Amino acid sequence: MKVKxxxxxxxxxxxxxxxxxxxxxxxxxxxxxAEEDGSYTGVAxxxxxxxxxxxxxxxxxxxxxxxxxxxxxxxxYFDFGRDYGKIKEVLSKDEVLKEAIxxxxxxxxxxxxxxxxxxxxxxSANNNIPRISKSIDRLSEMFGEPLECAGKNCYSFxxxxxxxxxxxxxxxxxxxxxxxxxxxxxARMIAQGEVDLxxxxxxxxxxxxxxxxxxxxxxPKVADCIMLFAMQKHDSYPVDxxxxxxxxxxYIHQEVSMKQIQEFARDKxxxxxxxxxxxxxxYARGQKLK
DNA sequence: AAACAGGAACCAC
DNA sequence: GTGGTTCCTGTT
Numbered sequence: 225m226k227v228k229x230x231x232x233x234x235x236x237x238x239x240x241x242x243x244x245x246x247x248x249x250x251x252x253x254x255x256x257x258a259e260e261d262g263s264y265t266g267v268a269x270x271x272x273x274x275x276x277x278x279x280x281x282x283x284x285x286x287x288x289x290x291x292x293x294x295x296x297x298x299x300x301y302f303d304f305g306r307d308y309g310k311i312k313e314v315l316s317k318d319e320v321l322k323e324a325i326x327x328x329x330x331x332x333x334x335x336x337x338x339x340x341x342x343x344x345x346x347x348s349a350n351n352n353i354p355r356i357s358k359s360i361d362r363l364s365e366m367f368g369e370p371l372e373c374a375g376k377n378c379y380s381f382x383x384x385x386x387x388x389x390x391x392x393x394x395x396x397x398x399x400x401x402x403x404x405x406x407x408x409x410x411a412r413m414i415a416q417g418e419v420d421l422x423x424x425x426x427x428x429x430x431x432x433x434x435x436x437x438x439x440x441x442x443x444p445k446v447a448d449c450i451m452l453f454a455m456q457k458h459d460s461y462p463v464d465x466x467x468x469x470x471x472x473x474x475y476i477h478q479e480v481s482m483k484q485i486q487e488f489a490r491d492k493x494x495x496x497x498x499x500x501x502x503x504x505x506x507y508a509r510g511q512k513l514k
Numbered sequence: 515a516a517a518c519a520g521g522a523a524c525c526a527c
Numbered sequence: 528g529t530g531g532t533t534c535c536t537g538t539t
């Protein structure tokens with residue numbers, strides 16, 4: 225990878241396995257919005273960034289950033305230190321995944337902030353992506369810090385302290401439905417240090433899940449998402465309806481319990497289960513698999 | 515306009 | 528620990 229400074233940003237060259245659409249639309253994040261020119265704009269770690277990828281040229285343009293933030297934030301955020309070619313090579317031994325990877329070849333698993341991901345996925349329970357995004361935007365507008373930018377959506381995601389001292393009635397105005405209580409209670413538990421996210425991040429999958437399940441609004445699926453998208457637990461295999469459908473349809477050939485799906489994934493994909501899950505999820509949604 | 519989509523909590527058993 | 532029901536809101 226080559227990093228060149230350009231006006232107001234960076235040009236990355238010799239990039240493989242990176243497509244903005246695949247990355248931002250594979251269900252792992254909610255704050256990145258598609259622009260008319262095919263780029264995406266979003267907020268993470270309190271910074272606004274615009275991303276445009278060109279798979280043919282092998283380039284990525286990062287707008288509104290600099291070399292220092294790239295090294296501090298975005299290199300890790302976009303998981304540039306990982307060899308996706310190797311992951312794909314291993315997973316492609318399976319015919320279904322080979323096909324799925326062709327559809328989502330530019331997927332990468334972002335390294336997101338645990339706190340934001342916890343709240344985002346509490347909101348995701350029994351919900352759909354447009355509504356989840358809207359709720360997160362409203363939470364940020366109401367309780368986050370304003371960021372310098374030209375358009376809309378320019379607020380950082382509020383931290384746990386900010387939400388813990390918020391009026392619970394105000395949280396309920398963010399379109400989160402009955403989940404507002406969970407958001408508030410979880411914020412309080414974390415703000416008060418009752419739950420230590422850094423500590424949980426260090427634990428192994430099963431132990432970390434047990435801890436995360438103590439948070440109100442966090443069940444098995446949400447815990448698995450938090451671990452995969454914000455705690456680098458790449459052996460996590462979150463099973464939502466789409467992943468359940470795609471796993472049953474292509475591998476098990478009958479309806480089974482959530483537990484059986486997870487056992488299957490653990491045996492079949494082992495440490496790469498999380499990557500397999502992302503390729504399969506994106507594939508299933510693209511196929512509108514029923 | 516009624517039906518549907520989507521995970522967790524909660525309560526029986 | 529498993530199964531059924533309810534929670535809220537945007538879309539069809």
